[in-house]
Amino acid sequence: MVGMRGAYGGSYNGNESRPLGGVAAAAASAPAMETEIAAMAVHKVAPPPPQSTASKLKARVKETFFPDDPFRGFKGQPRRVQWLMAVKYLFPILDWVPGYSFSLFKSDLVSGLTIASLAIPQGISYAKLASLPPIIGLYSSFVPPMVYAVLGSSRDLAVGPVSIASLIMGSMLRQAVSPSAEPLLFLQLAFTSTFFAGLVQASLGILRLGFIIDFLSKATLVGFMAGAAIIVSLQQLKALLGIVHFTTEMGLVPVMASVLHHTKEWSWQTILMGVCFLVFLLSARHVSMRWPKLFWVSACAPLASVIISTLLVFLFKAQNHGISIIGQLKCGLNRPSWDKLLFDTTYLGLTMKTGLVTGIISLTEGIAVGRTFASLKDYQVDGNKEMMAIGLMNVVGSCTSCYVTTGAFSRSAVNHNAGCKTAMSNVIMALTVMVTLLFLMPLFVYTPNVVLGAIIIAAVIGLIDFPAVYHIWKMDKMDFLVCVCAFVGVIFISVQEGLAIAVGISVFRVLLQITRPKMLIQGNIMGTDIYRNLHQYKEAQRVPGFLILTIEAPINFANSNYLNERMKRWIEEENSAQSKQNELHFIILDLSAVPAIDTSGIAFLIDIKKSIDKRGLELVLVNPTGEVMEKIQRTNEAQNHFRSDCMYLTTGEAVASLSALAKMTTP
Secondary structure, rough: OOOOOOEEOOEEEEEEEEEEOOOHHHHHHHHHHHHHHHHHHOOOOOOOOOHHHHHHHHHHHHHOOOOOOOOOOOOOHHHHHHHHHHHHHHHOHHHHHOOOOOHHHHHHHHHHHHHHHHHHHHHHHHHOOOOOOOOHHHHHOHHHHHHHHHHOOOOOOOOOHHHHHHHHHHHHHHOOOOOOOEEEHHHHHHHHHHHHHHHHHHHHHOOOHEEEEEEEEHHHHHHHHHHHHHHHHHHHHHHHOOOOOOOOOOOOHHHHHHHHHHHHHOOOOHHHHHHHHHHHHHHHHHHHOOOOHHHHHHHHHHHHHHHHHHHHHHHOOOHHOOOOOOOOOOOOOEEEEEEEEHHHHHHHHHHHHHHHHHHHHHHHHHHHHHHHHHHHHHOOOOOHHEEEEEEEOOHHHHHHHHOOOOEEEEHHHHHHHOOOOOHHHHHHHHHHHHHHHHHHHHHHHHHHHHHHHHHHHHHHHHOHHHHHHHHHHHHHHHHHHHHHHHHHHHHHOOHHHHHHHHHHHHHHHHHHHHHOOOEEEEEEEOOOOOEEOOOOOOOOOOOEEEEEEOOOEEEEOOOOHHHHHHHHHHHHHHHHOOOOOOOOEEEEEEOHHHHHHHHHHHHHHHHHHHHHHHOOOOEEEEEOOOOHHHHHHHOOHHHHOOOOHHHEEEEHHHHHHHHHHHHHHHO
C-alpha cells in the first residue's frame, strides 16, 4: 500500500496509511475519516527488479536485432546438434530435402513448368526494359533461382527479373551511359550495380537491419507501384507503335511528347499486332482472376503469345513490313562475368546508388510476396534469412551474367496456384530455362518486340491496386497523401525521386508523431471505476477538482518541451474555467502508455512538478511503467519530488484517495 500526499503538502507513510504531518496532521482528530482512508485498497506501484546494465543491454539488443530468436533450441543441445542446427539455419534446403517424396515432386514439377512458361517471355521482356540484351533476362532466370532454392525459406517465391527493378536500373544507368552507343560499358555497369544490390541486401540480413525496409510503408508502395506501372506501360509505346526514335526519359510529359512528335514513325501493322495480343493477354488475365482454377490460362498466355507471334512473323515475313524482331540469340549457358565488374571511380558512385535503390526495392517486393503466400499456407518466412538469400543470390548472379532479381508477385502467384510444395519448383523452372538456353534460342529470332511490350503491359497492370488506394483514402488521409505523392512523383519527376519524396513524407509524419505526441483529458464513466478519453466516450464526465491527463508516447528530448508547454497551458485553462466550488486541486498524470523515458523526460517531470507545486496544486503519477520507475529511482532529484506517496496503480485509486483526503482537509 502506498502513502498519499495531502492537497496542500504534508506526507503520508505508505506502511500504515496514517497521516504523519502537515495538513494531514489535522486530520488525525478525525478517526472516522482516517478509518475510511485506511480501509481503501490502494496498491503499491512496484519498481522493476534490479538488472545490470549489461543484462538490460543484452535484452534490448536481442529484441531489436533478433526478435525472431533464430537461436532458440540451441541451449542444452550437444555441440554436434548445435552445428547441425546452424547449418540447417543457413541452408533451409536441408530441412525439406531429407523428407522429399515423389508426390511432392509431381506437384513441384507441374508448378515449375508452369512458371517457366511465364518466366521465359518475361525474362526476355524485362531485360529489354532494363536496356539489356534479351539473353541476360534468361540468364537471370537460371542461376538465381538455383541459388535461392538452397538458401531461401519461402516455398512459393518464384525468382527472376521483375519489371520495377528493371525499369529503375535501366533509367538510372541511362543517365550516364547510352546502351546503344556503349553496350559493353552499360552491361558492365548493370552487373556492378547488381553486385552492390546483392551486397546491400545480404548486409541487411547479416547485420539484422531488416527494419530499414519498413520505412517503405504500404501507402508508399501502393502509390509507387501504380506510378511505376504507368511509366513502364508508357515506355512500351515505343514497341506498340513501332517508333524508332524514342525518348530515354521516364516522365509522363517527355514520353507523351515523344509519342506525338514521331507520329510519322507509327506502323499500323505493329499497332494491329500489338493491340490484338494485348487484348488476348488481358483477356487471359481476366479469366484467371474470375475463375482462379484456370490460373494456367494467364500463366501460359505470354508464352503462347510469343510462339504464335513468332510463327506469324516467320510465315508472313512481317519483319519486312515494319515489325521489328529480337534477332539472333546465341545458345549457351551463363558466361562468367566477374571480370566485367567495373569499380572505376568514374562510375562507382552511379553503380552504388543504382545498387542501393534497386536492392531495397527488389528486397521489399521479394519479402512482401514471400510473407503474403506464407501466411496463406500458414508457415513462417524468416525476413533476415530471406535478405541474406536474395542478397547472396544477386552477388552470385552479378558474377554469372545476371542482373538484379527477386521474387516476382505474378510468377509467385502462379507458382502458388499451381500447387507448389517446396522450392524445388524454382529448380524445375531453372532447368527448363537451361534447356531453352542450350537448344531453343534460335526459335526466338523472329519474335516481335511488340509482343514483348504487350507482355510487359499485361504484367504490370496488376500493380495498379485501385481497391487498396480506396481503402487507404477511407482509413487515413495522411497515408493517402503519401500514396498520391509517390504516384505523382514517379510519373512526373522520376522513379527514384518519386520514391524519395514519399519516403520523406512518411518519415516526416513519424517524426511529427514523436515530437507532437497525444496528451488526452480523461473523465470517469459514471457508475464505474473506469476513466477514458473525454473526446472519445460521450458518457465520460469530468471529475470536479481534478485534471486527469494521459500521455500516449515515449517521453524524450524530442517532445519534452512540447509536453511541458501543453500541460501548463491546460492547467491555466482549467484554472480559469473552474468555478470556486469546483476549484482545481489535483493533477493526475497517467503514464501507463509511456513505454520509455530519457533524461529530458525526467527533467520534464521534475519541472512540471515544481511548477504545479508553486500553483498550490498537487501532482500524482499513475501506473508508471518499469523503465519510468527505474529512471525516477536513479535520479536523486526525481526521488525527492516523486516519492512513493505520489504514485498510484490506477486512476480510480488516485481519485478516491485524493478525494477522501480533500474532504478531511476541508474545514
